[in-house]
Amino acid sequence: MGAVKNKRMPRAVREQQMLDAAVHTFGQRGYRAASMDEIAELAGVSKPLVYLYLNSKEDLFTACIRREAKALTAAVRAGVRPGLPADRQLWDGLTAFFTHTAQNPDAWSVLHLQARTHGEPFAAEVTAMREEIVAFVTQLIVVAARAAHRNPSLPEREVAGLAEALVGAAESLAAWANTAPGVSAKQAAATLMNFAWAGLGDLMEGRPWAPSA
Structure with missing residues (x-):
C-alpha cells in the first residue's frame, strides 16, 4: 500500500x-x-x-543514481578521520562503505548492478562516483606510504592501480555480503583488510611480489 x-x-x-x-x-x-x-x-x-x-523514467532513474552516489561517497568520507594511523583510516573507510551498502541494499543494487547495465548515460553517472572514491583511496594509500617512512614515492601508476584494485574488490565483496546470510559490515571490512593490508605493508617495506625466475 x-x-x-x-x-x-x-x-x-x-x-x-x-x-x-x-x-x-x-x-x-x-x-x-x-x-x-x-x-x-x-x-x-x-x-x-x-x-x-x-520528467521521465530515465530522468527519475538518473536522479536516483545521483542521490545514492552522493550519499555513498559522503558516508565513506565521513567515516575516515584524518590524523589516525593509515591502517585505521583505511579500516574506517571500508567499514563506512560496507555499513552503508548493507543498510541500503536497494541503493547498492541501483548503483552496482542496474546503472551499469542499462546504457551509457547511467553508467557514466556511476563512473563519476567511482572515480571520486578511487581518488580518495589513492590518497589514503599515499598517506600510508609516507607515514611508513619506507616508500614515500610509490610510482603514481602503481598507487592508482592499487586503489582501483581495492575499490573493485570492495564493490564485489559488498554485492556478495548483501546476499550472504550473517555477514556483517565489519566482517566484510575485516576480510578486505586482511587481504589488502598485508600486501600493502610488504610493498611499503620494499618487498614487492615478483614472479620467480
Whole structure:
C-alpha cells in the first residue's frame, strides 16, 4: 500500500519520497521491469505528478543514481578521520562503505548492478562516483606510504592501480555480503583488510611480489 497522499507536503519532501519509492522499486525489480505506476503507488502520489516532478523514467532513474552516489561517497568520507594511523583510516573507510551498502541494499543494487547495465548515460553517472572514491583511496594509500617512512614515492601508476584494485574488490565483496546470510559490515571490512593490508605493508617495506625466475 502506498503512503497517504498529502496535498500540503512541500515539494522537496515529496520529491524525496518519490526517490525513496523509486530506489526501492528499481533495486528490487530492476530498471526495465519497474513501472512508473508502482513507483507512484508506493510514493502515495499520482503517476502524472511523478512525471511533473521528474520528467521521465530515465530522468527519475538518473536522479536516483545521483542521490545514492552522493550519499555513498559522503558516508565513506565521513567515516575516515584524518590524523589516525593509515591502517585505521583505511579500516574506517571500508567499514563506512560496507555499513552503508548493507543498510541500503536497494541503493547498492541501483548503483552496482542496474546503472551499469542499462546504457551509457547511467553508467557514466556511476563512473563519476567511482572515480571520486578511487581518488580518495589513492590518497589514503599515499598517506600510508609516507607515514611508513619506507616508500614515500610509490610510482603514481602503481598507487592508482592499487586503489582501483581495492575499490573493485570492495564493490564485489559488498554485492556478495548483501546476499550472504550473517555477514556483517565489519566482517566484510575485516576480510578486505586482511587481504589488502598485508600486501600493502610488504610493498611499503620494499618487498614487492615478483614472479620467480
